[in-house]
Amino acid sequence: MILSMTGFGRASQQWNNKNITIEIRSLNSKSTDIKIRLPQRYREIELKIRKIILNHALRGKIEVNIDCTNPEGGQMYSINKSLFKSYYRELRSLEKELEIPHGDYITGILRIQGVVDVPKDEITDSEWSTIQSVLQTALEQLRGFRVSEGKAMETDFKKRVTNIASLLEDIAPYEQERIDKVRQRVSQHLEENVGKENVDPNRFEQELIYYLEKLDINEEKVRLKQHCNYFIEQIDNGNTQIGRTLTFIGQEMGREINTLGSKAYSSHIQHIVVKMKDELEKIKEQAANIL
Numbered sequence: 001m002i003l004s005m006t007g008f009g010r011a012s013q014q015w016n017n018k019n020i021t022i023e024i025r026s027l028n029s030k031s032t033d034i035k036i037r038l039p040q041r042y043r044e045i046e047l048k049i050r051k052i053i054l055n056h057a058l059r060g061k062i063e064v065n066i067d068c069t070n071p072e073g074g075q076m077y078s079i080n081k082s083l084f085k086s087y088y089r090e091l092r093s094l095e096k097e098l099e100i101p102h103g104d105y106i107t108g109i110l111r112i113q114g115v116v117d118v119p120k121d122e123i124t125d126s127e128w129s130t131i132q133s134v135l136q137t138a139l140e141q142l143r144g145f146r147v148s149e150g151k152a153m154e155t156d157f158k159k160r161v162t163n164i165a166s167l168l169e170d171i172a173p174y175e176q177e178r179i180d181k182v183r184q185r186v187s188q189h190l191e192e193n194v195g196k197e198n199v200d201p202n203r204f205e206q207e208l209i210y211y212l213e214k215l216d217i218n219e220e221k222v223r224l225k226q227h228c229n230y231f232i233e234q235i236d237n238g239n240t241q242i243g244r245t246l247t248f249i250g251q252e253m254g255r256e257i258n259t260l261g262s263k264a265y266s267s268h269i270q271h272i273v274v275k276m277k278d279e280l281e282k283i284k285e286q287a288a289n290i291l
Helices: 040-057 081-097 104-111 126-168 172-194 199-216 217-237 243-263 267-287
Strands: 008-017 018-027 033-036 060-069
Touching: 008 126, 018 040, 018 126, 033 040, 040 060, 040 126, 081 104, 126 217, 126 243, 126 267, 172 267, 217 243, 243 267
Parallel strands: 033 060
Antiparallel strands: 008 018, 018 060
16 A cells, blocks of 8 residues: 655644644655644653654654644733833833834843743643644544545556556567668668678678677566566555655666667657656656655
């Protein structure tokens, strides 16, 4: 089963007078990169949260936003009034002393560390249990999103690999034709340059066979067919982390297709190779976006 690296999950649950909401977004990435935004009072459990996400979300660039609000509008933060007044008086004093035009200091003072007090209450087992539940639900939604996208990608993969295999079969009618053309062209060049009477038929056949062996594409066709079959096998084996494997197989398919193109010596085969490359490019783009 294929899992897309992109996905989204969101869950929310109320605990006491607080509403805990967790959103998880995942994008494609070569490695695992987790970024978490959470309230200051949750910093002590950040490592626990990160471990849970790492075990379930697997690979990708994962952005997690954890929000804790009070729907009843109660005070979750308080202002240190004495500290606020102290800063304000000092600023007003400097304003008068330096004859600076009066300004609005409220926003600036509120940003100073210590002016706004964050509640120091510890996270209880009950609250931590709720956070875990919300996180688990968000992760399940993320996986569901990935599974849904993965099914569509699986269908597209199989279609394109089947197209490459079908195009490979289309090469056969032109193989003998290209050999005949090479034979005719070499013979014509020899007759034009050294004369037909000066050509040794036996030597000509030996040299022609040696030359045609270099243009033989049977091995490339066999290997490309094997790569196509192996690609499908990997999709059907049930493993959910096959992105790197499919990328590697795609690279091997590309080598064989490129070699077919370099040995083509036929405009018909070249056109088929171009179509193969187009299908393979779409496969590579998709493979970069799965786990």
